[in-house]
Amino acid sequence: MASRMLNQLREHRHWPSIQTALTNIAEHLDAQPAPINYQRRRRIDSTHLLTDDEWADIARQLGTVAAARQIH
Structure with missing residues (x-):
């Protein structure tokens, strides 16, 4: 389901900004200890x-x- 959603987002005109935001979130989560x-x-x-x-x-x-x- 997530890959289907990402495929749809790739077609959105704001995809570059969306991709940047997702990358920033992933990098932040990778750098921080697990919050759970x-x-x-x-x-x-x-x-x-x-x-x-x-x-x-x-x-x-x-x-x-x-x-x-x-x-x-």
Whole structure:
């Protein structure tokens, strides 16, 4: 999905500025330590989040059938 979106952006008249912004963001993220504490994240209780079936239903309702297929 991301590559399809980038292909569409390449056709936009502001692509050079968009590309520069994306490159700057990527370089910033590469130079900084990860903003996510993954050890803490693994300990977070996620039982209250949506189930896979609920995510699939939402994906189908939004027309993202490919996303619904990946969940199952």
